[in-house]
Amino acid sequence: MDDDRWPGEWMRGVLALCVLSVVAEGETYGYAVAQRLEDAGLGRVKGGTLYPILTRLETDGHVTSSWREGDAGPGRKFFSATPAGRRWLAERSEAWDTFTRRAAALLPSTVLPRDRSTA
Amino acid sequence: MSTDLETYRARLLLALRMRDVPGVRIGEALAEVDSHVAETGEDPRDAFGDPVAYADRLAGSLDAAGRDDASTGGWRGWWEALRAMSRLSLAMLPVLFLAGWVLGSGLISLGAGTTATFGLAAPWAVLLGGAGLTLGASQALHDARREADPVLDPRTGADLAPVSRTALALIVAGHLAGLGGLVLLGYLLRP
Numbered sequence: 644m645d646d647d648r649w650p651g652e653w654m655r656g657v658l659a660l661c662v663l664s665v666v667a668e669g670e671t672y673g674y675a676v677a678q679r680l681e682d683a684g685l686g687r688v689k690g691g692t693l694y695p696i697l698t699r700l701e702t703d704g705h706v707t708s709s710w711r712e713g714d715a716g717p718g719r720k721f722f723s724a725t726p727a728g729r730r731w732l733a734e735r736s737e738a739w740d741t742f743t744r745r746a747a748a749l750l751p752s753t754v755l756p757r758d759r760s761t762a
Numbered sequence: 763m764s765t766d767l768e769t770y771r772a773r774l775l776l777a778l779r780m781r782d783v784p785g786v787r788i789g790e791a792l793a794e795v796d797s798h799v800a801e802t803g804e805d806p807r808d809a810f811g812d813p814v815a816y817a818d819r820l821a822g823s824l825d826a827a828g829r830d831d832a833s834t835g836g837w838r839g840w841w842e843a844l845r846a847m848s849r850l851s852l853a854m855l856p857v858l859f860l861a862g863w864v865l866g867s868g869l870i871s872l873g874a875g876t877t878a879t880f881g882l883a884a885p886w887a888v889l890l891g892g893a894g895l896t897l898g899a900s901q902a903l904h905d906a907r908r909e910a911d912p913v914l915d916p917r918t919g920a921d922l923a924p925v926s927r928t929a930l931a932l933i934v935a936g937h938l939a940g941l942g943g944l945v946l947l948g949y950l951l952r953p
Contacts, residue, residue: 673794674801690798691810694791695823702824710793710917716800718917720793 648686659696660739661685663732666697666706667724673697676722697722705731767799770806770813775913775923777817783824785911791820793916851905858898865891866944873948 665671665679676697677688700706705728712718724732771792778788799806810816844852867879868887878887913922 673798689809689811690795690802690804691816691819694794694798694810695819698787698790698820699823712917717793717796719797719801720790720916 654685654688657739658685658688658692659700660732660735662693662696663700663705663724663728664736666700666722667729667732670721670723672719672721700728704728767796767806770810771795773813774810774817777814778820779913781817781821783817783821785913786916787820787824788913789916789922792913792922846909848905851901854898854901857894858902861891861894861898863891865895865941867891869941869944870948870951873945873950874952876948876953 661680661683662676665676668679671679673690673693677690677693680686680688697706697708701708701722704725706722706724708720708722710718710720774795775788775792778791783791795806795810798804798809802809807813864879864882864887868882868884868889868891871878871884872888876884878884880887882890914920915922
């Protein structure tokens with residue numbers, strides 16, 4: 644599988660948490676969040692997916708936003724994490740960690756047994 | 763602004779309006795599209811997908827909070843609209859009805875050269891009816907402005923969906939033509 648194309652249902656499960664995590668690293672704007680996710684190996688996240696997530700995070704009180712003039716062009720909307728958002732991020736990250744470790748323990752190991760791979 | 767972007771924004775605005783998304787949020791969404799497209803150089807349709815599907819997703823992300831949940835349609839919609847009117851506007855409804863009646867009668871009598879309703883001279887009926895209608899209409903306009911939910915650009919505060927001059931001119935011209943038509947009708951039906 645191409646490393647940057649993850650199944651949609653996996654992305655839906657964890658993307659909001661990853662977006663919030665990027666915003667919690669420091670005030671940032673939509674396109675920079677998408678770039679950061681791509682650099683992290685999560686693949687290209689399109690605007691049509693990213694902005695509804697940011698909107699949801701904002702209506703839930705996890706992030707706040709403000710518009711600022713750009714050097715050129717129509718300006719940027721900057722997002723920053725709220726204290727409540729940081730708390731939610733910490734809780735959910737811990738839960739996600741537990742969840743993925745349990746799932747990994749159940750899945751077949753990615754390292755193939757030596758006797759089969761050499762047969 | 764490229765035509766692609768303009769078309770996309772117009773479709774998105776309409777789709778979000780139809781999903782009862784508040785004007786402030788619509789302004790945000792349009793500005794986000796602007797900003798993202800300027801930054802990436804992408805085609806808005808490639809970046810955000812079909813505007814109607816995107817509006818669905820955005821409206822869905824607002825469901826938890828910040829979305830008008832008032833159901834407006836059919837008789838319920840009419841009832842809600844009546845309830846939303848101020849007492850002054852409700853009191854104005856009979857005034858508007860009466861003024862419309864007097865004005866209509868005055869205009870027809872003006873064409874026919876007869877006396878208007880309530881035994882009024884035609885020019886007086888036109889004047890009185892016109893004044894009553896203006897009074898009622900200004901109150902309705904005042905109410906409409908208060909209830910309006912404009913789509914404002916979060917960056918500049920500009921109205922992103924203003925009533926076009928052409929539309930306004932057509933509305934005014936249509937009404938004036940209607941009033942002129944009443945005079946003509948009176949003239950054609952004169953005793």
